Amino acid sequence: MLVVVVLLATVLLRLAIVTAVVYLLLPQGPRCPHCSLDMVAIRNRFFDLLVPLLERRWCMECGWNGVVRRVRGARTRSRVQRTTTLRPRSTLR
DSSP: OHHHHHHHHHHHHHHHHHHHHHHHHSOBSSBOTTTOOBOEEEOOHHHHHHOTTEEEEEOTTTOOEEEEEOOOOOOOOOOOOOOOOOOOOOOOO
16 A cells, blocks of 8 residues: 555656646746747636636737746735834723
8 A cells, every 4th residue: 555655646746846847848928939029818718717827828920829827917006004003001900
């Protein structure tokens, strides 16, 4: 039984390593890897729900299409500073 668990763990570890390497090899962002122009996003509800970290893109200039890593946009919300109110110390009874 221990042999089965060890073999299953090695297969799962190998699968995780391959998935991480493939993800890191994908181009990042809306720029075309061939001509460096902006690409058009191709929307697919099923693909967006299945793999939210990836998106399909198509370059109108050179015709390249493929899967790229999705880039998170810069947050535009400003942080609200928290003000703490000091409570008066109560006297011990």
